[in-house]
Amino acid sequence: MINAYLGALIALGIVSVLTALGITITRDNLYAAIYLAITTGLVGAIYGLFGITYGFILIYLVFVGATITITIVLAATYRRIEFRGGAGKSWVLPMILFIIAIIIASIETTYNITPITSQSLMSFVSTPSDLLLIALLSSLLMAIMIGLIMYYLEVSGRWR
């Protein structure tokens, strides 16, 4: 018997796979970016389902909120470009075989995942060295962003 918890996970997974298929099927880049945002939101919802609150917040804030929003804007800028097939459809067969192999290989695992509490993650963000790791990664990200903006201004001829 499928309990409500497993049913919610299967429903979230199936809808995320369907929206991911929408990325491949649609010919418009803007709709593909919106399908991507929905897929990422559903993956974040699976994190929330397992009680990983910090992962849920990180995915929504950093990934959906910043990166995919810029991707949607970029896709809206170049939305008239028509999508045509590059590789042949014969690539579907080895991909399906890979998916079946992964499921068969992992079905015998003994990892049974249970929802975790947020208290177990509080020890991570309360340690000074781990806070330093987050601060260093964030400052690295900002430094790379500033460098990229300077590179773009140099390429576009506005940086003198």
Next chain:
Amino acid sequence: MEVNAALIYGFASILLMIGYYSALRANDLIRVLISLELMFNAIFLALIPLFAVNSVVAFGVLIVTILTSSTEFMTLIIAIMALDRVRKSVSVEEVRAGGETYEGARSNA
């Protein structure tokens, strides 16, 4: 309230393969970027079983993955915009080795 990890690995592998197929069939760089972000979604999904082993380590891996992937996608977005400035196109066919056209454009300017 327990879920076998095979279910999550199965969904993650399906998302990864859809991302690969979408990237293979892409004709413009925007679609390649979207496909790469879809592949990272599969990576995020595959990280969930690690929380069952050691949640603190898994959380550190998740932070590093999210921040590095965001930086990588920002780099790609700026690269696409710079390519559009130089080549006036974002087609995959425009991505070739060498920067002769860009150097020529700079020397003429």
